[in-house]
């Protein structure tokens with residue numbers, strides 16, 4: 001536990017923005033509170049007159065819930081429709097064809113995962129999925145015992161020739177979708193920085209130019225008995241998730257104040273943007289990583305969704321908690337940040353303890369992005385780990 005001066009009572013020393021941070025551990029029974037997942041327009045962000053409004057809405061959404069919809073996002077409809085169609089076609093292939101691309105074949109955690117083979121929050125998920133990442137050549141010299149394990153995440157995706165023969169647009173469609181989502185995510189990272197009163201390039205300057213991302217295509221079959229979940233409750237672990245879903249409901253986010261589940265219902269032509277644990281940590285809980293889950297549906301219609309998990313380069317380290325560093329006068333001033341009325345004071349000590357940071361706002365243990373992502377994928381796909389890493 002870190003020590004700080006006892007004369008510093010919380011509300012006297014902390015700028016208002018620090019007092020916003022998480023109430024995750026205390027549930028407020030506020031029957032009247034009905035938080036709304038707002039819809040933001042990327043066009044507003046790109047327009048100088050509308051940008052302040054966009055940033056205000058973004059900040060309020062992230063302080064309040066950690067999730068918003070984004071519309072006018074610039075990703076062409078033919079690209080989103082194309083990836084949905086491709087995913088449906090892929091999952092409709094015979095099992096023997098899909099098994100040619102099993103995730104266990106790939107040291108880079110890319111490929112197909114059978115139904116019922118993943119657990120989230122100790123529950124078996126009810127979905128089939130397909131994983132991709134940045135298309136890179138494999139590092140032949142990689143040895144799990146000699147390099148950081150996360151270096152093994154870099155490499156090519158699987159593109160079996162027989163699958164490409166059956167689905168000639170498979171590869172181009174997925175790669176184009178990832179390219180578009182990378183551009184959108186870079187805009188969102190810039191906007192995130194501005195929403196914290198930081199320079200637009202703050203995250204790029206801190207973490208470098210080359211992001212690491214993971215694309216997951218998931219099919220949740222309709223079920224007879226909705227007692228099981230499609231995907232158990234969890235927070236995403238990284239920076240941003242930008243999720244595209246079809247019109248079948250099932251995704252829910254948790255209101256961090258009341259703990260009540262909110263439907264993240266499908267809205268045509270939008271993506272859902274959710275913060276992950278790295279942003280929560282970087283902002284000292286000011287921005288929530290939304291707990292979310294997918295309910296099974298009994299409508300007779302399968303649900304398809306495509307989360308894109310965006311992070312900075314694997315080599316990035318998250319050095320400090322931005323609000324605390326700012327408060328201590330080491331970093332950029334964030335004091336101009338307005339607060340929402342629902343804010344609740346939080347003890348500096350609990351912030352420090354919760355995020356394992358010292359009094360100067362610096363994390364006690366270095367938060368390595370690559371290590372953090374690797375731990376996530378290792379947990380989700382133990383079969384890949386035991387085949388390629390645990391030698």
Ligand SMILES: O=C(O)CCC(=O)C(=O)O
Pocket residue numbers: 216218231236243245251292293294305306307
């Ligand atoms: O499929 C969805 O709608 C959400 C999936 C999800 O939360 C995840 O895979 O992390």
Ligand SMILES: [Fe+2]
Pocket residue numbers: 234235236292307
């Ligand atoms: Fe998730």
